[in-house]
Amino acid sequence: MNRPPAAAPRLDATVSGDPGGILDAAEQAERRGMDRLMVPETAYDPFLQLARAADRTSGIELATGVAVAFARTPMTLAYQAWGLHAASGGRAVIGLGSQVKPHIEKRFGMPWGQPAARMREYVHAVRAIWHSWQTGERLRFRGDFYTHTVMTPVFAPDPVPAGVPRILLAGVGPLMVRTAGAVADGFLSHPFTSVGYLTGQVLPALAEERARAEAEGAAWTGRPFEVVGQVLTATGRTEEQLRANRAALCERLAFYASTPAYRPVLAHHGWEDLHEELHRLSLRGRWTEMAALVDDDQVFDTFAVAGPVEDVARAIHGRWAGLADRISVSQPDAADPGLALDVLDAVRALG
DSSP: OOOOOOOOOEEEEEOOOOTTTHHHHHHHHHHTTOSEEEEOOSSSOHHHHHHHHHTTOSSSEEEEEEEEGGGSOHHHHHHHHHHHHHHTTSOEEEEEEOOOHHIIIIISOOOOSOHHHHHHHHHHHHHHHHHHHHHOOOOOEEOSSOEEOOOOGGGSOOOOTTOSOEEEEEEOSHHHHHHHHHHOSEEEEOSSOOHHHIIIIIHHHHHHHHHHHHHTTOGGGGSOOEEEEEEEEEOOSSHHHHHHHHHHHHHHHHHHHHOGGGHHHHHHTTOHHHHHHHHHHHHTTOHHHHHHHHOSHHHHHHHEEESSHHHHHHHHHHHHBTTBSEEEEEOOTTSOHHHHHHHHHHHHHTO
16 A cells, blocks of 8 residues: 555544533643544434634644435535635545435335445545635546536535545445545454454555555555544542443443344454344343453453553554554544543644
């Protein structure tokens, strides 16, 4: 892959995007020297919250981490991303994910099918739209899933001096991972990703597909490819806080491990039986029992890091430095967001 020499990883602050806290979170992240602010798409639209953050920050990059691609057409996504990019002075980074079939069809009411092939075309379509806006060239995109051939001047935004946004793609299964290497500017590892799975399955596939795109002279390969590590973390300023955050993290781990789309990660470690048991319990809503199954030192430590801030930072640095270009901390939803910044500060101090 066309990547720069190994260096200290950049640090990305991931925040919930809650409208009541986004401005303070953005200001804190920039003030404490974070390189990027990432907002996932959960209960709130990340583009709206990042646009608000753009008005209260000046240098930090603003990223969706991730936005649900298939909940939008490529044109819809292109407009939202371009608006954020223009409003922030060229600081937008667009992280995309596919979500799973029930959410796309039954929550968003959008079509589903061949997600890896669809995502590959989706990224090409978005880039074609942006190219039309940036250069004034006629829009002519026709694919198997999407067609975009109408763009009159009144509906075309002005070019952005900083150039078009970067597109990062999230993935877990092998097909989506390969899609990221083939068409994206970077890869967002899912929080439910072990170092073993990353080094054994993900990085080789990314490198192979990226090398093919570079050999073909794909325009976007002029930018270095980046790998973003999102690390599940439980810490606290007191023992009580640490215990509560670890317990909440076990619940999230159990949820991830019960999801069929994430089975390849467990299969890499020979834990298919654990997935089957967790999936069976999830269908019955037995969440407490599920959390107990992953509150095991071997399973928990494979996917997460827990302990005091300094210990957590050393563990993250030891696992991810040299593998990921960027590191973000993924905490339980109720955890103090300042703890994540403390951990990232401590990672920075390790070099």
